[in-house]
Amino acid sequence: SQKIEQNSEALNIQEGKTATLTCNYTNYSPAYLQWYRQDPGRGPVFLLLIRENEKEKRKERLKVTFDTTLKQSLFHITASQPADSATYLCALDLLGGGYNKLIFGAGTRLAVHP
Amino acid sequence: NAGVTQTPKFQVLKTGQSMTLQCAQDMNHEYMSWYRQDPGMGLRLIHYSVGAGITDQGEVPNGYNVSRSTTEDFPLRLLSAAPSQTSVYFCASSYSSGLAGESTDTQYFGPGTRLTVL
Numbered sequence: 001s002q003k004i005e006q007n008s009e010a011l012n013i014q015e016g017k018t019a020t021l022t023c024n025y026t027n028y029s030p031a032y033l034q035w036y037r038q039d040p041g042r043g044p045v046f047l048l049l050i051r052e053n054e055k056e057k058r059k060e061r062l063k064v065t066f067d068t069t070l071k072q073s074l075f076h077i078t079a080s081q082p083a084d085s086a087t088y089l090c091a092l093d094l095l096g097g098g099y100n101k102l103i104f105g106a107g108t109r110l111a112v113h114p
Numbered sequence: 115n116a117g118v119t120q121t122p123k124f125q126v127l128k129t130g131q132s133m134t135l136q137c138a139q140d141m142n143h144e145y146m147s148w149y150r151q152d153p154g155m156g157l158r159l160i161h162y163s164v165g166a167g168i169t170d171q172g173e174v175p176n177g178y179n180v181s182r183s184t185t186e187d188f189p190l191r192l193l194s195a196a197p198s199q200t201s202v203y204f205c206a207s208s209y210s211s212g213l214a215g216e217s218t219d220t221q222y223f224g225p226g227t228r229l230t231v232l
Binding site for chain 2: 004008034041042043044045046049089091101102103104105106107
């Protein structure tokens, strides 16, 4: 069966440390993989997109890796801050090209403590 | 730009009632979608559209209709509400610039509509 899995338990880390979130999938061949941030009561906010032929992408304190052999993406937040506390969603884009056909994981809640 | 707007923010329906969730975007995006989000589950795609007059089904389309008569608007209709349709509904829009090195395919989500069906 097709699955996309993120750590269901909340991730608690100390301010200044690096947070690493995992997204694993089975029986999909995504063209792209995307990461979103969602705050309580709000819609998801796009953070990063990585294509199947890219190994790593960075944006400011964020880094995403994409291993299509392991079928896994890792999302890193370096020098984490309490303001980074939120739920982070990964999404598989099966078609690419902005067609909006995304398959979402359930999300991992990150709590950064001062 | 207002981005993606959704109305209403909250709605309570009785089983069997019908209603339309409104979604509009002012970014001239070609692609629009509707998702629902339930506790402990990821967002699931209901319907999507790649342009005016073109719609297609997503993962969970049953009980919902859509139409896309303009680029800006993409309403979602519940034909006969059921308790299983209690959820938070998100509309999203996107475009693909196709430029090398650009972050294309960014999706913009609306603030959501929280629907309860009694």
